[in-house]
Amino acid sequence: MxxxxxxxxxxxxxxxxxxxxxxxxxxxxxxxxxxxxxxxxxxxxxxxxxxxxxxxxxxxxxxxxxxxxxxxxxxxxxxxxxxxxxxxxxxxxxxxxxxxxxxxxxxxxxxxxxxxxxxxxxxxxxxxxxxxxxxxxxxxxxxxxxxxxxxxxxxxxxxxxxxxxxxxxxxxxxxxxxxxxxGLVPIKTKENTKLVDGLRIKANVTLLENSKQIFNEDGEVLFKKDGLSGIVIFNASNYIKNPQNKYEIVLNLLPDFNGELQRNHQQFLDKSKFLEEYFAPKLAQYLSDRISDKNYVKDLQNLKFTFKDFYDYENSQIxxxxxxxxxxxxxxxxxxxxxxxxxxxxxxxxxxxxxxxxxxxxxxxxxxxx
Ligand SMILES: Cc1cc2nc3c(=O)[nH]c(=O)nc-3n(C[C@H](O)[C@H](O)[C@H](O)COP(=O)(O)OP(=O)(O)OC[C@H]3O[C@@H](n4cnc5c(N)ncnc54)[C@H](O)[C@@H]3O)c2cc1C
Structure with a gap:
């Protein structure tokens, strides 16, 4: 044969x-x-x-x-x-x-x-x-x-x-x-991420399709100049199937924070002090504009990015x-x-x-x- x-x-x-x-x-x-x-x-x-x-x-x-x-x-x-x-x-x-x-x-x-x-x-x-x-x-x-x-x-x-x-x-x-x-590809987001291009952070990542959770995983997120990357984002990208629907990536940057700690922190720290203590300086600067002065812990656990597009085939693993x-x-x-x-x-x-x-x-x- x-x-x-x-x-x-x-x-x-x-x-x-x-x-x-x-x-x-x-x-x-x-x-x-x-x-x-x-x-x-x-x-x-x-x-x-x-x-x-x-x-x-x-x-x-x-x-x-x-x-x-x-x-x-x-x-x-x-x-x-x-x-x-x-x-x-x-x-x-x-x-x-x-x-x-x-x-x-x-x-x-x-x-x-x-x-x-x-x-x-x-x-x-x-x-x-x-x-x-x-x-x-x-x-x-x-x-x-x-x-x-x-x-x-x-x-x-x-x-x-x-x-x-x-x-x-x-x-x-x-x-x-x-x-x-x-597939298994970085995504472009509507939010500007230029300031934090190249920074990495551990997060719990949720993907919402028309506000409904369809994916959740812990992992390291890599910020790109116009979006998000990293293995957890690659895995999330596979679930973005209907570009006519609204997809949001939600980063929980404080997955280990429990209610007690939240109360203590919000009582004693102001937002900028908190950011300084917990995040790299560039990230702290970026986050400061994206979270409220009062409910910053909640906001850091719910940082939303709206899907705009995939990176191209050249950047995809599959x-x-x-x-x-x-x-x-x-x-x-x-x-x-x-x-x-x-x-x-x-x-x-x-x-x-x-x-x-x-x-x-x-x-x-x-x-x-x-
Ligand atoms: C950067 C990167 C990292 C990855 N990391 C992992 C990982 O760690 N673990 C994992 O499980 N997967 C990983 N993958 C995915 C994995 O590599 C692929 O899913 C797998 O290689 C697919 O195997 P395949 O044989 O189907 O195709 P390929 O490996 O793509 O092989 C196809 C071959 O066909 C040849 N070919 C195409 N068209 C023609 C033609 N017309 N005539 C002659 N030859 C042709 C190509 O040149 C190529 O050599 C990664 C992918 C990339 C890009």
């Missing part, structure tokens, strides 16, 4: 390893349009590659029923079979070396051992399903294969190889693409939306076209920060055709 995989990212390479381990005599070729395989992996987890989560919870995916078909229990063991050990820091699973380079090197070594060919700087253009397989067209060649596996990722981070042209190709084949938007899940079988084969498979971020499947998206990409590759 001959398999052509489009995309040398996490899901494509995991798929190649899986196929060659199961069927050593098969021919597997990976087509990658950038000049390096597994480029994005190096940027993950701030260079440390957060590839799993000790408190893994399928409910955190937008399609939990799909992830429910696969087991997370043997996932870490399988990932370690690529040739590196893992460790858990907090709840997050990393390679033991805490270096994404280890993951990349070991996966590429395994590919070499299994005799998988990677054709770099070759762009996938289209395909035709034939009675006995699939004809695949790139800018350099035409391949006749038994199976085509499309693992091109989404539209995020063009600089790392993703340009999103694939969606147009798949639409021309009759696939429904669930609406696309940047693309939300993609090939509709109902268009494929649980072994990732298309229901519309035999011998055509879709994997990873290209599908309409996403999770929060914390290893969920790499877990999905690797599990797709590992479970392909099983």
């Amino acid at each position: 001959k398999c052509v995989i489009i995309g040398a990212g996490a899901s494509g390479i995991a798929a190649a390893i899986n196929i060659k381990r199961k069927y050593p005599n098969d021919e597997v070729i990976i087509i990658e349009h950038s000049d390096r395989p597994l480029r994005k992996i190096l940027a993950t987890g701030n260079g440390r590659c957060n590839l799993g989560n000790a408190k893994f919870d399928i409910k955190k995916y937008n399609h939990p029923e799909l992830m429910g078909l696969f087991s997370y229990n043997d996932y870490i063991e399988y990932v370690e079979s690529y040739g590196f050990k893992t460790k858990t820091i907090g709840d997050l699973v990393y390679p033991y070396s805490e270096s994404a380079q280890t993951v990349r090197n070991q996966m590429l070594k395994e590919l070499e051992k299994l005799n998988v060919k990677i054709n770099l700087e070759e762009d996938f253009i289209d395909y035709k399903v034939k009675p006995n397989g699939v004809e695949i067209k790139t800018n350099k060649a035409i391949y006749q294969a038994d199976k085509l596996i499309v693992a091109t990722g989404g539209k995020s981070t063009k600089g790392l190889g993703n340009d999103g042209k694939i969606y147009e190709i798949l639409k021309s084949h009759g696939y429904t693409i669930a609406p696309l938007r940047p 693309t939300i939306g993609g090939v509709q899940i109902s268009d494929m079988n649980p072994n990732f084969e298309s229901k519309k076209e035999p011998n055509v498979y879709f994997l990873g971020e290209l599908l309409d499947m996403h999770g929060p920060c914390g290893g969920y998206n790499l877990t999905w990409a690797f599990i797709c590759g590992q479970k392909l055709m099983s």
Whole structure:
């Protein structure tokens, strides 16, 4: 059997390893349009590659029923079979070396051992399903294969190889693409945040949609010149689905304050003294204009920012939306076209920060055709 995989990212390479381990005599070729395989992996987890989560919870995916078909229990063991050990820091699973380079090197070594060919700087253009397989067209060649596996990722981070042209190709084949938007992304707010650009603060973060709470998480918020960032904001951004609705981010900057402390503080301190004691000088200056003189503790526990827009795909970790899940079988084969498979971020499947998206990409590759 001959398999052509489009995309040398996490899901494509995991798929190649899986196929060659199961069927050593098969021919597997990976087509990658950038000049390096597994480029994005190096940027993950701030260079440390957060590839799993000790408190893994399928409910955190937008399609939990799909992830429910696969087991997370043997996932870490399988990932370690690529040739590196893992460790858990907090709840997050990393390679033991805490270096994404280890993951990349070991996966590429395994590919070499299994005799998988990677054709770099070759762009996938289209395909035709034939009675006995699939004809695949790139800018350099035409391949006749038994199976085509499309693992091109989404539209995020063009600089790392993703340009999103694939969606147009798949639409021309009759696939429904669930609406696309940047995911795990900073947001722009209506309130001016220029003064505090670059400052970080721990907060409890609530997201309101038309005044109704739809998300709550503790985390570190990073102020940007025109909005908010940080992992907790990335996670909140995934819940902003209907831009015609009103979304507000509410920061509780004093989550540990109880009623007694509040009374004492408001009795003894004036607002500016309180801000000086509890916040970095720049932040204190910014907050002073945004909170009242009397109810400042309450205001600091309820600091509202109104959503204006997402940052663009270039600043997003994932693309939300993609090939509709109902268009494929649980072994990732298309229901519309035999011998055509879709994997990873290209599908309409996403999770929060914390290893969920790499877990999905690797599990797709590992479970392909099983
Ligand atoms: C900065 C950053 C940090 C992240 N950190 C984490 C993290 O710590 N943990 C986590 O779980 N997730 C993280 N993610 C998300 C995670 O990296 C992705 O969800 C995952 O890599 C998706 O894998 P994939 O194989 O589906 O796609 P990709 O990894 O995007 O791979 C797709 C490949 O296909 C190639 N390609 C695209 N189009 C074509 C074409 N027409 N022809 C040929 N080749 C093509 C691309 O060049 C690319 O190499 C992060 C993402 C970013 C951007």
